[in-house]
Amino acid sequence: MADQMAAPMLSMYNSSSPIKTPTLDRLAKDGVVFESAYCNSPLCAPSRFSLVTGQLPSKIEGYDNASNLGSDIPTYAHYLRKEGYHTALSGKMHFCGPDQLHGFEQRLTTDIYPGDYGWTVNWDEPEVRPDWFHNMSSVLEAGPVVRTNQLDFDDDVIHKSIQYLYDHVRHRNKQPFCLTVSMTHPHDPYAMTKEYWDMYENVEIPLPKTSAIPHEQQDPHSQRLLKVIDLYGNEMPEENVRAARRAYFAACTYVDTQVEKLLRTLNNCGLSEDTIVIFTGDHGDMLGERGLWYKMNWFEMSARVPMVVYAPSRYEPKRVKENVSTMDLLPTFVAMSGSSVQQSLPLDGVSLMPYIAGEVGTKTDTVLGEYMGEGTLSPLIMIRRGRWKFIYSPIDPPQLFDIEDDPAERVNLAAVRTIELPSPPSSRDPNTSFSYYVNSPSVATLTPRTQLDPYFTNAFDPPSPPRSPSLQHDPAISGSDDISVSFRDVSAQSVLTDFLEEAATRWDFKAITENVLESQRRRRLVHGALMQGRITTWEYAPSYEASTMYIRNQGMGGLDDAEWTSRWPRLPKAQLSGVPSGSQ
Numbered sequence: 277m278a279d280q281m282a283a284p285m286l287s288m289y290n291s292s293s294p295i296k297t298p299t300l301d302r303l304a305k306d307g308v309v310f311e312s313a314y315c316n317s318p319l320c321a322p323s324r325f326s327l328v329t330g331q332l333p334s335k336i337e338g339y340d341n342a343s344n345l346g347s348d349i350p351t352y353a354h355y356l357r358k359e360g361y362h363t364a365l366s367g368k369m370h371f372c373g374p375d376q377l378h379g380f381e382q383r384l385t386t387d388i389y390p391g392d393y394g395w396t397v398n399w400d401e402p403e404v405r406p407d408w409f410h411n412m413s414s415v416l417e418a419g420p421v422v423r424t425n426q427l428d429f430d431d432d433v434i435h436k437s438i439q440y441l442y443d444h445v446r447h448r449n450k451q452p453f454c455l456t457v458s459m460t461h462p463h464d465p466y467a468m469t470k471e472y473w474d475m476y477e478n479v480e481i482p483l484p485k486t487s488a489i490p491h492e493q494q495d496p497h498s499q500r501l502l503k504v505i506d507l508y509g510n511e512m513p514e515e516n517v518r519a520a521r522r523a524y525f526a527a528c529t530y531v532d533t534q535v536e537k538l539l540r541t542l543n544n545c546g547l548s549e550d551t552i553v554i555f556t557g558d559h560g561d562m563l564g565e566r567g568l569w570y571k572m573n574w575f576e577m578s579a580r581v582p583m584v585v586y587a588p589s590r591y592e593p594k595r596v597k598e599n600v601s602t603m604d605l606l607p608t609f610v611a612m613s614g615s616s617v618q619q620s621l622p623l624d625g626v627s628l629m630p631y632i633a634g635e636v637g638t639k640t641d642t643v644l645g646e647y648m649g650e651g652t653l654s655p656l657i658m659i660r661r662g663r664w665k666f667i668y669s670p671i672d673p674p675q676l677f678d679i680e681d682d683p684a685e686r687v688n689l690a691a692v693r694t695i696e697l698p699s700p701p702s703s704r705d706p707n708t709s710f711s712y713y714v715n716s717p718s719v720a721t722l723t724p725r726t727q728l729d730p731y732f733t734n735a736f737d738p739p740s741p742p743r744s745p746s747l748q749h750d751p752a753i754s755g756s757d758d759i760s761v762s763f764r765d766v767s768a769q770s771v772l773t774d775f776l777e778e779a780a781t782r783w784d785f786k787a788i789t790e791n792v793l794e795s796q797r798r799r800r801l802v803h804g805a806l807m808q809g810r811i812t813t814w815e816y817a818p819s820y821e822a823s824t825m826y827i828r829n830q831g832m833g834g835l836d837d838a839e840w841t842s843r844w845p846r847l848p849k850a851q852l853s854g855v856p857s858g859s860q
Contacts, residue, residue: 277456278531279320279368280463280571282560283313283580286528294479295525297532299539303555303586308632309595313583314643314660315559316603318571320389321370322649323558323602328352328369328378330606330617330625333646334788337795340649342395344373344799350621352606353379356454359615364440367433367458376816380456383816384436388429388460391814393803396796397650409650410570411506414464418520420473427469430459434534438541445545446844454609459534462527464561464570466519472526472533481518481525486684488512488567495688496672501572501651517564524563545844549589552612556602557581565684572651574658574667575685579645585632596631598641599660604628611635644782648792655788659775666775670785676772689768 287293288304289311316326317333325338328351333339336349353363357379366384372391377383395408437457444453491499491508502508535555542548562568562577571578581602585591603625610617611627630637645658656669663680676690806812824831832838840846
């Protein structure tokens, strides 16, 4: 798993990409490639929490990078461990709070980021920029290095992962395993060793396809993000943009090299044929597109992630065009294990096995996303279905993009329109409605918020699939078997209206906002208290028992036994003891 790896930049998705990733390209050639895979929140911790739990961030209080994932929320590690798998985590997962395992039986490394609540977002003081916010130093200081925190971390992550595979095949080779390897690259800072930097010495480093939009013309959320990263009112020099992108490309090649090391170890241990390899990421990176950097928004560079399932002996190579998300991985992993998820427990993801192996099952072609971190004061949601991407927050005008015709998201189809939200379902007051008057992509006049409240309730379940246009026809919704939806015949106005109604049905924005604020206030208070007196932290400290390592005089038998146990592949003991007497 990579961190902040933008799928649209990779050669497996973009044939003109200059990024050198031969290992990932090989996985893509012989694997199942999801061409439209997304994170469910474009921020590290909330995205990872959705990935491991199969639930949307608001369902599990995964609001920001200091959120606490409840210990009683099942993860794929719990499910697989229950089925007899040895579950291990090596690397970053951004767990905060006292539970640093969340179902993993073994954790091989500490995390690179704090495990406390110090990075809690503060919607009560939106104009304050804490010292842990992103700024532009990563771009201004981009270039080659000898060493960084990130290199220290990932080198250790890969070393421990390789050692885990050696230990597994020698001591647990009858037990199935699930090893999650989570690197921090190519996440900023944009710095990489000369070995990888020099690989792009004579390579044309492309500038962003969509040049920087004047700040006053950006949409409101992008304007807030520019202030979050301390870029609003300033410009990035072209040479710094190119240097940052070059370092990012080099970091992607570094990640590719580490993946190759893991694959080679699997092969050397005889585990390749019976191991399913899944490569993905937590979110992307804008890399200067539209003048934006890092993540925290729903544009393609920030929200799309790589996703490849590699098991040539099990699954035929193919490319899947439908929209899927990392939230779908939990039910997919459980299905791969031959088990099933517990139907009585909450789950938002759906198994991808119908795409991977042709199994019977639901294909929603839908991704739901939520963002509640820095740069917003209300939930910012996204629905990706078919060719459409819909983005909405109660404090901002809606956005609608046709990704097939406009992959760079240059035209907001919701702009310069008057949109009437459809009348509410029968369970609500049929006389209540409101309009959005959108005068430009960055200006909106909304009805007073108190009038929105009746819409943002979850008094009933939304249709499944939702009634907004879907690539697949659902006769249960239309009432006819021979009616199909042609997207090219559907006006942006009707698509937008349907998405607005769906958003009003799916999300209780007022309640979520109140929950976020309460969580933020709790965590700020707790963190402030725990930083006084004897400081309490929750950083995970990997432990090892030195008395069981290498060669010891207890618990290992004789010297020959210890050496034989540590050798792989092992020779029959009879062969070891069959050397004629007196031979040297």
